[in-house]
Amino acid sequence: MDENRHLSSSPDGIADLESMILRDRNHPSVIMWSMANEEPLQGTDVGARIVTTLNQFARALDPTRPTTTAMNDGWGGAFSLAHDVQGCNYRIEGYDKYHAEHPEHPLVGSETSSAVSTRGIYANDPVQGYLSAYDVNSPDWGCQAEEAWRAIADRPFMAGTFVWTGFDYRGEPQPYEWPCINSAFGIMDTCGFPKDNYYYYQAWWTDEIVLHLLPHWNWPGREGEPIEVWCHSNCDSVELLLNGHSLGSQDMPRNGHLEWTVPYQPGTLEARGMKDGQTVTTTVETAGPAAQIQLQPDRGQISTGGCDVAVVTVSVHDADGRLMPIADDQISFQCEGGTILGVGNGDPSSHEPDKATNRRAFSGLCQVIVQSGRETGEITLTADAPGLLGARVVIEAV
Numbered sequence: 001m002d003e004n005r006h007l008s009s010s011p012d013g014i015a016d017l018e019s020m021i022l023r024d025r026n027h028p029s030v031i032m033w034s035m036a037n038e039e040p041l042q043g044t045d046v047g048a049r050i051v052t053t054l055n056q057f058a059r060a061l062d063p064t065r066p067t068t069t070a071m072n073d074g075w076g077g078a079f080s081l082a083h084d085v086q087g088c089n090y091r092i093e094g095y096d097k098y099h100a101e102h103p104e105h106p107l108v109g110s111e112t113s114s115a116v117s118t119r120g121i122y123a124n125d126p127v128q129g130y131l132s133a134y135d136v137n138s139p140d141w142g143c144q145a146e147e148a149w150r151a152i153a154d155r156p157f158m159a160g161t162f163v164w165t166g167f168d169y170r171g172e173p174q175p176y177e178w179p180c181i182n183s184a185f186g187i188m189d190t191c192g193f194p195k196d197n198y199y200y201y202q203a204w205w206t207d208e209i210v211l212h213l214l215p216h217w218n219w220p221g222r223e224g225e226p227i228e229v230w231c232h233s234n235c236d237s238v239e240l241l242l243n244g245h246s247l248g249s250q251d252m253p254r255n256g257h258l259e260w261t262v263p264y265q266p267g268t269l270e271a272r273g274m275k276d277g278q279t280v281t282t283t284v285e286t287a288g289p290a291a292q293i294q295l296q297p298d299r300g301q302i303s304t305g306g307c308d309v310a311v312v313t314v315s316v317h318d319a320d321g322r323l324m325p326i327a328d329d330q331i332s333f334q335c336e337g338g339t340i341l342g343v344g345n346g347d348p349s350s351h352e353p354d355k356a357t358n359r360r361a362f363s364g365l366c367q368v369i370v371q372s373g374r375e376t377g378e379i380t381l382t383a384d385a386p387g388l389l390g391a392r393v394v395i396e397a398v
Contacts, residue, residue, distance in 0.1 A: 043074025114142030120363025189346030
């Protein structure tokens, strides 16, 4: 859904809309045009006249796709009467009422959810500015991920949804403010590392078998205390085991998740899922002390000339190669044959510079972006931290 930035039927406003449509109308991934988003004029006659004008220009440039406007208020009047599809921002309690009053008017979730979470954190921490990665938090105007998706999936008259947001981004921290520096709405953090809700969406939006357990299983000092264990999956049923002992099997509710309360004991947490008679498994293991760094570039070759980058995932592991999910080691980087363009870790409270040659791991991970130089050849990235075995990776610039 391509969205027009400024609600205006002035020559400049129409020119902006024209530029967007001419740029993207040959892209098959674009399925509709949005005229505006949450505009104060959305419930007024003036706004309706502006949108009507914009729609006329949109249809002249592309009569093959419907138009919409992302509305968080004023449903049923003004904007609603001017476009092809009713765009619904939040307000899931209004879906049924609108459909009953306008049964022939298509609806889409033009912006939904705004669930907030922090990757790798499993309790709200206002002091640190972190939010639990369980799907339990949302602002009063939003919904938890599962609540928002079920409201769409359970209603055949809803075309689908666009979730706010795919990634965390700088600004709009919710519910905590400064010194937090970015939002927590993302399905992924600012580095693109998946949060746990990522696997909820993957389970119900894809055909591949998904079986994901949370949280991690490193809780020193909490032996015997109850830990909430969730499973995101599209399997028919899932059995949970701790160190080989079954904790029970449950049927997976469609568009839902499963929960167990498990007294913490170090070792191996295992899920066994059944899907169409097939058994799939996944495990979460207690990791030992941080011992080594691993580097994983997103690709082994990049183009030379300074116009291409490799995104390198940096992870901290124990001596047996298991990810250490609570590691926060300070890692230093050196690059030969290329340039370190930036670093990050997805921590919404980190004030470390992004233009640097070092970064602290957050929940076991951080990231380096390596830029090619003008010459072809090898780009070598090394990573070191006190007390850890370092790592080295070679990327080819071609």
